[in-house]
Amino acid sequence: MKIIKIIIVILSLVFIVGIQGCGYDIEKIADKIADKIITNYENLTTEGVLEELVDGDTVKVRNQKTNELITVRVLGVDFIDIKGEKADGTPRINKWLDYGISEERVRYCYNRGNTELRNKWENITVILEYDDNEDIRDKYNRTLAYVKDSANPEKYLEQDVLLGGYGVVYDVGTLNCRYCLRYKEITQRMVDNKTGCLWSYSLGDEDPYRELY
Numbered sequence: 001m002k003i004i005k006i007i008i009v010i011l012s013l014v015f016i017v018g019i020q021g022c023g024y025d026i027e028k029i030a031d032k033i034a035d036k037i038i039t040n041y042e043n044l045t046t047e048g049v050l051e052e053l054v055d056g057d058t059v060k061v062r063n064q065k066t067n068e069l070i071t072v073r074v075l076g077v078d079f080i081d082i083k084g085e086k087a088d089g090t091p092r093i094n095k096w097l098d099y100g101i102s103e104e105r106v107r108y109c110y111n112r113g114n115t116e117l118r119n120k121w122e123n124i125t126v127i128l129e130y131d132d133n134e135d136i137r138d139k140y141n142r143t144l145a146y147v148k149d150s151a152n153p154e155k156y157l158e159q160d161v162l163l164g165g166y167g168v169v170y171d172v173g174t175l176n177c178r179y180c181l182r183y184k185e186i187t188q189r190m191v192d193n194k195t196g197c198l199w200s201y202s203l204g205d206e207d208p209y210r211e212l213y
Contacts, residue, residue, distance in 0.1 A: 046070070046128040047150060053118045055079050055110075056161045057170075059147060061126060073142040075131055076183045077158040078170030080110040080198070101198055109197035113166030121157055125150040131178045146179065162186045165196015 051069065052060040056079030061070045081092040096106045128145035130136065138144055147157040161167040162183060169175065169183040190196045 044130055046145070047125065048128070050121050050124055050126045050147070053114070053122050055081075056113055056117050056157075056166050058142070059121070059157070061128060061147075064125075070128070071142045072128060072145050072147065073138050073140070074157055074161075075134060075144050075146050076169060076171065076177050076179050077161045077167045079161055079167040080106060080113060082107055082110050096198070099198070105198070109166055112197060113161070113164055116164060117157070117160060117166070120160060121147075121149075126157075127153065133176045133178060158183060159186070162190060163196065165190055165198045165200065 046061070046063055047065075048061040048063045048070065050059055051062050054060065054071075057074045057077055058079075059072050059074065061072055062068070063070055080096055082096075084092050086092055093103065093106060097103060127148050127150050128143065129148060130145050134144050136144060149155040156179075158179070162169070163186065169180060169187045171177045171180050175181060175184060191199050194200050
């Protein structure tokens with residue numbers, strides 16, 4: 001969305017130059033144009049069928065209007081990651097081990113979370129909701145959006161990730177996404193109350209999921 005704002009500014013400047021000297025209140029006209037465009041973009045959504053849940057924070061959605069298959073990085077949450085390495089060479093699973101959770105439990109929750117979320121979300125119609133505080137795509141060219149159930153717009157995939165104990169709030173840089181503060185509160189509540197797959201035992205206790213994986 002930052003790119004959109006830049007385009008709006010440029011177009012507004014061109015518009016201002018074009019009508020200067022005509023006696024119009026240029027500043028008010030430019031503000032109205034920018035506000036209308038930005039408001040419309042904030043309300044822009046895409047509806048489609050969630051064909052594949054790659055994992056809890058990456059999904060593939062078939063656009064109902066264009067038939068395009070969209071790869072979406074779900075905004076606001078970070079699902080458990082047990083595969084591969086980060087740019088600095090450290091295993092991605094280390095983030096979760098640093099919470100004091102056993103590797104067996106992390107792997108168990110990763111598999112259980114994916115199974116549960118696929119059963120709930122695959123092959124249903126969803127709405128992709130965009131965020132004016134975020135770019136439209138990430139560095140991997142994935143569309144950035146929240147994912148909600150078309151039949152129940154109050155139900156978000158991100159909330160299922162957090163309430164199941166399968167991830168944490170996440171945003172690149174500061175927590176400035178539309179729902180980040182809400183998701184931060186949910187994450188903290190889950191950890192404090194020791195509920196959900198990752199958090200439902202005390203640090204130092206025997207991990208009840210160790211023998212299940």
